[in-house]
Amino acid sequence: MNRINRRDFLRLAGGSTLAAGVFGFPGLLLANTRKVVVVGGGVGGCTAAKYLRKLDPTLDVTLVEAKSHYTSCFMSNEVLSGDRSIESITFSYADLRDKYGVNVIIDSAVGIDPVAREVRTADGTRLAYDACVVSPGVDFKWEAIDGYDAQVAETIPHAWFAGPQTVTLRNQLLAMPDGGKVVIVAPPNPFKCPPGPYERASQIAMYCKHHKPKSKILILDPKAKFSKAGLFKQGWAQHYGFETDNAMIEWVGKEQGGTVSALDPSSGTVKAEAGDFHGDVVNIIPPQKAGKIAHIADLVDGDWCPVDKRTFESERHPGIYVLGDASSAAKMPKSAYAANSQAKVAVAAILARFAGQEPGEPTYVNTCYSIIAEEHGISVAAVYRLSEDGKVITSIEGSGGLSPMDASAEHRKREVTYAHSWFQNVIDDMMQ
Amino acid sequence: MKKTVRHLLLALLATSSAAQAAGPTAQALAFTCAGCHGTDGSSVGPSSPTIAGMDPDVFTDAMLDYKNEKRSSTIMKRIALGYTDEQIREMGFFFYRQQPRTKPQKTDPELVALGKSLHDSYCEKCHEEGGRPGDAGTLAGQWMPYLEHAMSDYLNDQRRWPRKMERKVKEAVKAEGERAVPALIQYYGSQN
Numbered sequence: 001m002n003r004i005n006r007r008d009f010l011r012l013a014g015g016s017t018l019a020a021g022v023f024g025f026p027g028l029l030l031a032n033t034r035k036v037v038v039v040g041g042g043v044g045g046c047t048a049a050k051y052l053r054k055l056d057p058t059l060d061v062t063l064v065e066a067k068s069h070y071t072s073c074f075m076s077n078e079v080l081s082g083d084r085s086i087e088s089i090t091f092s093y094a095d096l097r098d099k100y101g102v103n104v105i106i107d108s109a110v111g112i113d114p115v116a117r118e119v120r121t122a123d124g125t126r127l128a129y130d131a132c133v134v135s136p137g138v139d140f141k142w143e144a145i146d147g148y149d150a151q152v153a154e155t156i157p158h159a160w161f162a163g164p165q166t167v168t169l170r171n172q173l174l175a176m177p178d179g180g181k182v183v184i185v186a187p188p189n190p191f192k193c194p195p196g197p198y199e200r201a202s203q204i205a206m207y208c209k210h211h212k213p214k215s216k217i218l219i220l221d222p223k224a225k226f227s228k229a230g231l232f233k234q235g236w237a238q239h240y241g242f243e244t245d246n247a248m249i250e251w252v253g254k255e256q257g258g259t260v261s262a263l264d265p266s267s268g269t270v271k272a273e274a275g276d277f278h279g280d281v282v283n284i285i286p287p288q289k290a291g292k293i294a295h296i297a298d299l300v301d302g303d304w305c306p307v308d309k310r311t312f313e314s315e316r317h318p319g320i321y322v323l324g325d326a327s328s329a330a331k332m333p334k335s336a337y338a339a340n341s342q343a344k345v346a347v348a349a350i351l352a353r354f355a356g357q358e359p360g361e362p363t364y365v366n367t368c369y370s371i372i373a374e375e376h377g378i379s380v381a382a383v384y385r386l387s388e389d390g391k392v393i394t395s396i397e398g399s400g401g402l403s404p405m406d407a408s409a410e411h412r413k414r415e416v417t418y419a420h421s422w423f424q425n426v427i428d429d430m431m432q
Numbered sequence: 433m434k435k436t437v438r439h440l441l442l443a444l445l446a447t448s449s450a451a452q453a454a455g456p457t458a459q460a461l462a463f464t465c466a467g468c469h470g471t472d473g474s475s476v477g478p479s480s481p482t483i484a485g486m487d488p489d490v491f492t493d494a495m496l497d498y499k500n501e502k503r504s505s506t507i508m509k510r511i512a513l514g515y516t517d518e519q520i521r522e523m524g525f526f527f528y529r530q531q532p533r534t535k536p537q538k539t540d541p542e543l544v545a546l547g548k549s550l551h552d553s554y555c556e557k558c559h560e561e562g563g564r565p566g567d568a569g570t571l572a573g574q575w576m577p578y579l580e581h582a583m584s585d586y587l588n589d590q591r592r593w594p595r596k597m598e599r600k601v602k603e604a605v606k607a608e609g610e611r612a613v614p615a616l617i618q619y620y621g622s623q624n
């Protein structure tokens with residue numbers, strides 16, 4: 001098995017001068033410690049903070065996060081089925097602080113001054129930065145659905161931020177009588193987690209199948225198609241009688257009048273093009289835009305933040321890097337895996353610039369698992385590169401794609417355990 | 433040159449030479465795997481395999497087999513097709529340099545003891561030191577559900593057998609029956 005070849009030997013001969021670069025200590029060469037302020041301790045922000053410190057422990061990294069704990073949206077649909085608890089998806093920032101030496105400030109960022117290079121928090125603290133990372137996630141366009149607002153959402157939850165509303169929705173499912181109706185209003189593109197509403201319907205069906213088998217789940221959708229639709233519909237047919245007289249899940253798309261314009265909160269009735277629909281449990285996922293701080297800090301063009309896709313630096317204000325759901329990173333979807341991958345691209349660019357170098361060639365991956373039934377997992381995967389003109393994050397030809405249709409039961413079952421692995425490893429990679 | 437020394441040298445140089453070549457560095461490529469395989473390739477489980485410390489030749493063979501559909505997978509074919517053979521080799525050196533961090537798994541002492549004796553008789557010759565990372569891959573400390581998938585793929589002809597391994601596995605099964613494979617897996621899972 002001797003595989004050393006001529007090329008390897010050439011490397012052995014020619015590589016030695018370069019080795020110095022690898023083991024150099026860039027931080028020691030700098031007069032002042034470089035400061036990075038990260039706004040938003042979700043997937044993008046935590047990953048960036050951890051990897052900045054991991055790759056250059058001389059950096060001064062501060063994470064500003066509004067909440068004391070992170071409750072992950074990913075795997076929160078599994079709380080609805082009762083498959084896991086809300087505690088099992090709630091994590092502390094202690095490791096980022098203690099293991100990685102990140103300064104964690106629990107407070108909201110209320111302003112970013114791109115000229116003075118300063119982040120301001122609600123309690124008045126000013127944090128100077130050499131580079132700023134912004135990963136605030138999404139915010140809702142409350143104006144889109146008449147009668148639905150943040151207040152109403154306390155009782156008719158969106159549960160699109162995992163936390164108290166996830167628990168509310170779970171409790172409503174528990175209280176619902178057998179034979180009850182669940183109405184899910186799906187959002188238009190683009191939104192966080194394209195397969196999320198359909199995985200949610202599956203997880204609710206998984207609960208109902210065992211506990212409330214006469215119940216129905218109706219998805220009202222303003223879109224004509226949705227992520228992994230073929231695989232979802234096949235799984236629904238297999239487990240939940242989809243498209244039979246006895247279907248537990250029904251999907252009403254754009255062409256069938258699935259677009260919803262209003263809610264009557266007192267009766268729990270939504271107004272769609274196809275008519276009025278009453279739900280014993282109603283879950284409305286409103287249309288989305290970049291998180292509030294992105295708008296305050298003038299990082300948006302319309303709803304989302306335009307970025308240089310080689311570095312994730314804002315196209316509106318230099319020195320600020322916008323990641324994750326808030327950025328327009330076409331054609332990457334708004335997912336946790338994408339935010340994790342983007343953070344590493346941004347970190348490499350920030351470190352290169354601190355060292356006075358041009359950022360290198362980026363590489364990105366996305367995958368997204370969905371769990372349709374106890375032993376039925378599916379996935380989508382993509383490996384990307386930057387397009388020649390630098391404008392699009394484009395899928396590498398021949399790679400990625402969906403789990404096969406008609407895969408074996410064993411394949412589907414393995415994808416459930418790999419989905420759980422994905423969850424644990426992504427959390428670990430971002431904050432543990 | 434002793435193989436491990438050679439690998440270490442190559443690994444060191446791979447990191448530096450990739451920086452001058454066009455395209456993403458080996459480190460940048462390898463970082464994208466962490467969401468499933470853990471930071472620097474040490475998976476926190478419960479089933480996706482740890483690839484830190486993996487022998488670079490075994491790594492490259494695995495990735496090329498996924499790419500060329502010679503080894504069944506739920507997702508790795510779709511991932512592996514995104515990389516050139518050269519990028520795969522570079523990533524192999526990156527992961528080889530990473531120290532695997534294993535976590536304890538729940539095992540049954542009786543099965544572990546049986547597994548150890550089976551391992552010593554039938555597997556140790558190729559999977560040295562109880563299956564620590566080496567030129568027959570990594571078994572010690574690997575996540576047990578992954579090892580179950582691997583063994584079931586071999587036994588169901590979903591993965592080609594390494595030369596001479598089939599005979600040894602079947603001898604072990606002949607000796608201990610249905611308990612043999614679970615016992616071996618428990619033994620590997622018990623090491624960390």
Ligand SMILES: Cc1cc2nc3c(=O)[nH]c(=O)nc-3n(C[C@H](O)[C@H](O)[C@H](O)COP(=O)(O)OP(=O)(O)OC[C@H]3O[C@@H](n4cnc5c(N)ncnc54)[C@H](O)[C@@H]3O)c2cc1C
Binds near residue numbers: 044193369
């Ligand atoms: C039901 C559901 C299921 C999902 N399932 C998956 C899945 O299976 N796989 C997958 O890849 N993705 C999944 N996702 C998507 C995933 O959760 C997001 O894409 C991911 O969290 C995006 O990361 P982010 O860093 O952009 O934002 P987030 O993770 O949302 O983090 C944003 C953080 O910023 C904080 N913040 C916002 N503004 C401020 C401010 N002004 N000051 C301080 N802090 C602030 C917030 O409190 C929050 O902690 C799912 C989403 C949902 C809703």
